[in-house]
Amino acid sequence: MKSLMKKVFAAAAAIATVFGLAATTVATANAADNATLTVSTTDAKFAGKTVNAYKMFSATVSGKGDSKAVSYTLTDEWKLFFTKTTLDGLTGVTNENVNDKANGYVSQLKGSALLTFATKASNWAQTEANKNMAKATTTVSNNLTDGKYTATFTGLDYGYYVVAVQGATLANTSNEYATLVSVDSTNVNANIKGDLPTVVKKVQVDGTGKDATDAKIGDSLTFTLTSTIPDMSAYNTYTFNFKDTLSKGLTFGQVNSVKVGDTTLTKDTDYTVSTSEGSDKNTLLTVTMNDFKNRQQANAGKKITVTYTATLNENAVVGGAGNTNSAKIQYSNDPSTNGTGESEPSKVRVFTYGFTVDKYTGDKYDNAATRLAGAEFTLAPKSGTAISFVQVTAGSATANAVYRVAKAGETGTTTITTPANGKVVFQGLENGEYTLTETKAPAGYNKLASAIGVKVNGQNNVTDTTDATVTITYNNDNGSSYNQTASNGVIPVQNKSGAILPGTGGMGTIAFTVIGVLVIALGVAWTLKRKNA
Structure with a gap:
């Protein structure tokens, strides 16, 4: 009997141990669920953006310090994710065992497998089909605090959350798409993961992209706009447009090419080009990507580059702050509403x-x-x-x-x-x-x-x-x-003035010449008179 009881308690302790946290006691109800989750980033492009927190598991916390234990229960809304989504290594899931299967599966994830899971979870939560899924929402601050932009969730239940910035469908430098965080205390801090679409504009000088150059009026300049194709798994359709504003000092020439990696896309099939006049007589250039998700989802993570020409014209600013022109990416940022956002502008200056x-x-x-x-x-x-x-x-x-x-x-x-x-x-x-x-x-x-x-x-x-x-x-x-x-x-x-220089043919010489002639004439007359005498 003693042996049987030991086995029962051992099994209970094992069930209470999830996500690598050892339980030393059977979990009891939380005294209160009123947690604050603060996510932060040093990246200014997240300022003002919407952040959603989706509770995948509810959590029950007991004990403190080294005796703290956490047990997790899969929420009803996420059961479909584990029963219908293909997750590497997860098999045999039924409606009856989904909670245990989900607990066991997530607790053993690490490294690249955990990052892949975060991507699938955040994409699934943001799809139009799940637009009514319960979530906590907040906004990233527009001002720096201690060198960071922050978003704060208050009044959260304890649980295991998928935190995603709306529209952040690119991996960050650590190849992470979303934040996975266990909220099991009253104050929890985490970093914003994932990245937003961006564009880098350069002016080409001797084959090298620069942020600024000098030119004379009439010179033709080549510009490049480079972005990264996002993961569009969460979307039915995806808007992805290059929007460039040329200063009055630049006259648009033509789009030379649009490339994905080394592959050249076809104008009027893969993309279209349009221009219009801005409010201050500048030029607004738009390169619209057609049917972007269907054509380019397989190329997610690859570079996409637009190359175009423009000529420095008679309206160019001379000296001063130069001729500033900038580019943005217009991109889908909400699968449930087909909403769009714009990236931070990338600027180039041309000086004359x-x-x-x-x-x-x-x-x-x-x-x-x-x-x-x-x-x-x-x-x-x-x-x-x-x-x-x-x-x-x-x-x-x-x-x-x-x-x-x-x-x-x-x-x-x-x-x-x-x-x-x-x-x-x-x-x-x-x-x-x-x-x-x-x-x-x-x-x-x-x-x-x-x-x-x-x-x-x-x-x-x-x-x-x-x-x-x-x-x-x-x-x-x-x-x-x-x-x-x-x-x-x-x-x-x-x-210097053109003063008349002195010469040898002046009146003084003429006078001497006249006198000489008279003397000679008088001499000749005197000689003739003597001969006649």
């Missing part, structure tokens, strides 16, 4: 620069110096041909003349003429070395003996709130050593 020529005469360069109109210049890349410019502002006695680099197809001029105030602004230049040549001096002045070398060097820290730092240096002999810095980007160019 300029400088001013100030034409003057006199020994001193200051505001009082005389400015000269009518000087003509060309500007060319070092060892290159003259750049064609379009006049933006003609200039006057009080206004600068402004010229920008001409775009392809525009009728421009390579000859730039100074206005009455002597100042000409060259705009739309990329970083590099240039040759500024005076081809004609103002009337009454001498043309420069040599060209001027100019170097444009713009630097930025790639944040879209900081202006670029532009340094213009120059020399007066078109050499490679730029030993002078243009204050505020202004290069002073001096002309």
